[in-house]
Amino acid sequence: MRVYLSKDLREANRSGANANREILQEKRILMVNLIGSPGAGKTSLLEHTLQNLSKSRRASVIEADLYTAKDAQRLEPWCWEVIQLNTEGACHLEAGMIGRIIEDNEALLASDIIFIENIGNLICPAEFDLGEDLRVAMMSATEGSDKPSKYPLAFKGSQAILISKIDLLPYCDFDVAGVLEELRLANEDATVIQVSAKTGEGVGQWCQWLEQQLEDKRKRLSG
């Protein structure tokens, strides 16, 4: 007997993402999903971001790591709350994993901003909405200029794109103008910010952008 299911496999993730979005709305929290390849410098950038934001905001991190707690320990001094999520080999996070973490964590829900450091990978995380307000894709100057055309969807669905490690530009074969042009093709609406966690360049601009996004969300919610 033939049974027609007509089922979208991503339906479960979509409803999980919507549930997360509702919680975040009620608590007036901005959630940022940070994706990028391994070694793009996500943790280093978060370290600087948290130092900058923690003066005025309660900023928390959900840190996805395959097996270790190293990155979470690194971020702890600057976090309002840090959660280590060991994914044991999974290639991406799903909305349900985030839902189980946020739903009854009072400290986390008292945050202004929650960052999710997704698993180091530009392919799979791009496919899963976690219920975040903003998805941010990160690529480093050391990774080469072909990232946007190799992983177009990661950049396409992001509200901001960070080019990191720009202090290393003099030593890399990285074509900034070419990459900016490709990013514009891939996603003309995205805000592109060049940053260096080493020199701090661009970190201020990035934090200002985040502050603005948080204010805008709260304005929308009260208006």
Place this chain on the structure above:
Amino acid sequence: MHELSVAESIIETVTRDATERGFGKVNRLSITIGELSMVNVDTLAFALEHLTKDTILEGASFNLEREEARGRCRTCGEDRKPTPPFFLCPVCGKGLASFSRGDGIHLDYYEGE
């Protein structure tokens, strides 16, 4: 790269439905895989074959169809087949506002007994 977890959720969904209907065996399964879903059809076929061992789907044939992306251009408003790698309108060279096809993984039907 997430073909394993896709295969797992396909097997879970079909097993649950087939068991509820009292089937002891699933012989055939048809799935449509959108071009934008980042799932490699061959890898998924391989994963399905291996993960269905000792389940009611063991030995089933898998019909995996790839679906091309389509979407509405934000500039000309037409439904187009976008050009890779950036999935732009082939006429305007601009991005698409939304995709109407090719961004999902659909379980179409299965045959059980």
